[in-house]
Amino acid sequence: MEFGFSEEQNILRNSVTDFMEKECPPEYVRELDEKEEYPHEIYGKMSKLGWFGLPIPEEYGGSGLGAVDLIIVGEEMSRFSYEIAAGFGISVFCGLNIIEHGSEEQKKFYIPKMIDNKIRLSISITEPNAGSDAASLATSAVLDGGSWVLNGQKTFQTASDAKDTVMSVYVRTDKDLPKHKGISLILVPNDTPGVEIRRIKMLGRKMLHTNEIFFEDVRVPKENMVGELNNGWKMLLSGLELERLYGCSTFIGSSQTVVDLALEHSKQRVQFGRPIGTFQAMGHMLADMQTEVDAARLLVYRAAWMLDQGMPCMKQVSMAKLFGSETYARLSNQGMQIMGGYGYSLEYDMQRHFRDSRIITVSAGSSQMQRTVIAREMGLRVV
Numbered sequence: 001m002e003f004g005f006s007e008e009q010n011i012l013r014n015s016v017t018d019f020m021e022k023e024c025p026p027e028y029v030r031e032l033d034e035k036e037e038y039p040h041e042i043y044g045k046m047s048k049l050g051w052f053g054l055p056i057p058e059e060y061g062g063s064g065l066g067a068v069d070l071i072i073v074g075e076e077m078s079r080f081s082y083e084i085a086a087g088f089g090i091s092v093f094c095g096l097n098i099i100e101h102g103s104e105e106q107k108k109f110y111i112p113k114m115i116d117n118k119i120r121l122s123i124s125i126t127e128p129n130a131g132s133d134a135a136s137l138a139t140s141a142v143l144d145g146g147s148w149v150l151n152g153q154k155t156f157q158t159a160s161d162a163k164d165t166v167m168s169v170y171v172r173t174d175k176d177l178p179k180h181k182g183i184s185l186i187l188v189p190n191d192t193p194g195v196e197i198r199r200i201k202m203l204g205r206k207m208l209h210t211n212e213i214f215f216e217d218v219r220v221p222k223e224n225m226v227g228e229l230n231n232g233w234k235m236l237l238s239g240l241e242l243e244r245l246y247g248c249s250t251f252i253g254s255s256q257t258v259v260d261l262a263l264e265h266s267k268q269r270v271q272f273g274r275p276i277g278t279f280q281a282m283g284h285m286l287a288d289m290q291t292e293v294d295a296a297r298l299l300v301y302r303a304a305w306m307l308d309q310g311m312p313c314m315k316q317v318s319m320a321k322l323f324g325s326e327t328y329a330r331l332s333n334q335g336m337q338i339m340g341g342y343g344y345s346l347e348y349d350m351q352r353h354f355r356d357s358r359i360i361t362v363s364a365g366s367s368q369m370q371r372t373v374i375a376r377e378m379g380l381r382v383v
């Protein structure tokens with residue numbers, strides 16, 4: 001069994017760390033969080049280094065990196081900012097979907113722009129009546145001459161309001177087919193007439209923003225459909241393992257930062273004449289926290305390795321999502337306890353982890369849905 005990374009992977013990790021240390025200090029993250037601003041500036045710098053093309057095949061201007069490489073990037077980036085790493089992933093994975101299912105024209109049109117940060121890509125599935133049951137989505141698209149006409153509403157949409165965003169909108173194109181079969185994917189620029197985006201005020205995710213989107217007779221050229229008509233559900237599931245794993249890598253990087261912050265505080269903060277970390281209750285809590293981060297990390301690495309080997313790994317990916325997201329949420333809560341009143345203060349970063357981590361056991365497939373996937377993979381017919 002080999003637990004090491006290749007020399008190239010170590011270089012990749014170091015280069016991400018070096019960049020983030022220089023370009024993404026804690027003050028920068030705090031400022032964007034406070035001002036609720038999308039991280040355009042740092043994404044511009046990342047695009048100059050070609051990062052948005054890291055997993056994109058070389059023939060479309062990318063570097064063709066594999067799953068293990070990509071989780072190294074996600075883990076290191078998220079040590080500095082969970083949100084910056086998450087927003088990066090959304091664009092890249094929507095791009096990979098176009099690579100996998102789009103026409104040659106779509107790949108040549110959208111992918112270089114995404115890599116050069118001239119556009120951003122976002123994903124639009126969830127609706128008021130279609131959350132965990134995503135296949136019940138009802139936003140419709142009807143062909144009218146040379147255009148698709150969209151009507152309906154999406155909710156909880158990350159970063160769809162960022163400037164020059166092209167939204168990957170999953171729509172119902174056939175109401176008479178079974179619900180998983182009448183869905184298609186259409187690309188809609190967010191400044192198309194008839195699109196109205198309203199910000200939803202949320203506890204966290206202040207940089208990326210969470211939105212409702214209303215579509216009223218929104219017309220886009222029929223060429224904006226990605227892949228085959230009514231094949232959207234399969235497309236949604238096709239790249240899911242890599243996308244989920246990237247998400248998991250951001251949970252472990254962020255969790256590590258939570259432990260590092262809590263550990264540092266426990267060494268500095270003196271009560272009853274000694275650092276609080278030397279109280280066994282605190283020391284043991286920190287030991288458990290680091291153990292959980294390492295366990296989450298190993299689940300992610302194992303699933304990424306399996307994916308690179310071409311092995312089926314949905315169960316392992318779901319375990320990594322379940323345990324990784326629960327770990328980040330639990331640890332940021334414990335981090336608040338270790339930091340006492342300072343954790344609750346907006347002047348310290350722990351509260352941001354607490355806010356941002358709370359939703360990850362719900363979004364992108366809740367913990368309950370992950371357990372259902374794992375149980376089914378174990379041969380149980382759970383509903």
Ligand SMILES: Cc1cc2nc3c(=O)[nH]c(=O)nc-3n(C[C@H](O)[C@H](O)[C@H](O)COP(=O)(O)OP(=O)(O)OC[C@H]3O[C@@H](n4cnc5c(N)ncnc54)[C@H](O)[C@@H]3O)c2cc1C
Nearest residue numbers: 123124125126131132156157158210359362363364366368
């Ligand atoms: C900050 C944020 C960002 C998001 N970004 C995006 C985005 O960019 N694009 C997008 O399309 N969506 C996005 N989402 C939506 C997200 O994926 C959904 O919130 C998620 O799928 C859950 O749907 P819901 O919120 O409607 O909860 P519900 O589906 O109503 O679930 C509520 C509770 O019921 C449980 N539950 C539901 N069904 C079952 C079941 N069968 N078995 C057991 N338990 C069940 C769930 O686990 C959960 O605990 C985002 C959400 C948030 C909060």
